[in-house]
Amino acid sequence: MKNWLIETIAAIFSGCLVMIFHEFPKAFLTYRMDKKMYHKALFRLQKIFRFREYLDGLGLFFLIIGSAGFSRPYLIRLRERHSNLLVGLTGWIALIVSFFISIIVLRLGFHMDDSLIIITSQGMVVQFLNLLFFYVAVFSIGMFLTNLFPMSTNDMALVIAGLRPDRFLSLVKMDYMTKAVWLFLLLIRLIPTIGIRLITVLM
Numbered sequence: 001m002k003n004w005l006i007e008t009i010a011a012i013f014s015g016c017l018v019m020i021f022h023e024f025p026k027a028f029l030t031y032r033m034d035k036k037m038y039h040k041a042l043f044r045l046q047k048i049f050r051f052r053e054y055l056d057g058l059g060l061f062f063l064i065i066g067s068a069g070f071s072r073p074y075l076i077r078l079r080e081r082h083s084n085l086l087v088g089l090t091g092w093i094a095l096i097v098s099f100f101i102s103i104i105v106l107r108l109g110f111h112m113d114d115s116l117i118i119i120t121s122q123g124m125v126v127q128f129l130n131l132l133f134f135y136v137a138v139f140s141i142g143m144f145l146t147n148l149f150p151m152s153t154n155d156m157a158l159v160i161a162g163l164r165p166d167r168f169l170s171l172v173k174m175d176y177m178t179k180a181v182w183l184f185l186l187l188i189r190l191i192p193t194i195g196i197r198l199i200t201v202l203m
Contacts, residue, residue: 006128014135015063016055018098018143019071023054025094026087027074033083048074067192068142073153085162091155095144102137103202106130141195149182151175 027048047053056072063069147155152175161168171178185191 002124003127006124007131010128010131011064011135012060014132015060015069015139018063018095018136018139019054019056019059020051021098021140022091022094022143023071023074024048024051025090027054029087029090030074030083033086062186063139063142066142066186066189067138067195068146068186069139070143070146070154081162081165083162084158084165088155088158088162091147091158092144095140095147099137099140099144102133102140103199105133106137107203137199138192138195141198142191145191145194146182149178151178151182 031048054071054074056070059069059071061069150156150160150171152172157168157171160171182191
């Protein structure tokens with residue numbers, strides 16, 4: 001019971017951290033580039049530091065049960081193509097950085113057996129940290145794979161809006177179909193399997 005509770009808390013906390021780490025750099029970059037809103041700069045700056053705004057309950061649910069989910073996107077209205085592209089790429093980079101930081105910490109600071117089972121003989125605090133960084137790695141790669149799908153609110157949509165804005169409307173029209181494909185791949189465990197195998201190779 002104790003181990004289950006520790007793992008559950010670590011998973012929820014990790015999911016929230018990954019969501020914030022994914023959305024905050026995008027929000028800050030948007031704030032810096034959106035010069036027309038500089039007369040409301042203080043308000044915008046305060047808003048992007050409201051980290052709870054990046055948390056999505058449904059996305060966290062999918063992270064917990066399927067190791068792949070999504071955060072609540074910061075409202076982005078950028079007219080310049082290169083700005084959309086930069087924000088989309090920033091989201092991908094943030095998730096990649098989050099993933100590799102977690103892998104490095106796990107390799108250098110904590111221990112797992114060959115089956116990625118965390119060794120728990122070192123105490124409750126270390127067990128929690130083990131699980132925290134493990135789930136950050138799992139959720140980061142899961143969210144990265146999710147953001148490769150051209151859904152209307154994710155990073156791929158921003159990249160397409162930057163590279164081919166004429167294709168964005170057709171992307172929006174196909175949004176439900178794209179989400180259905182993503183959900184199917186999540187249900188058959190393909191997305192989380194890719195993430196776990198990548199972690200296994202790097203560990």
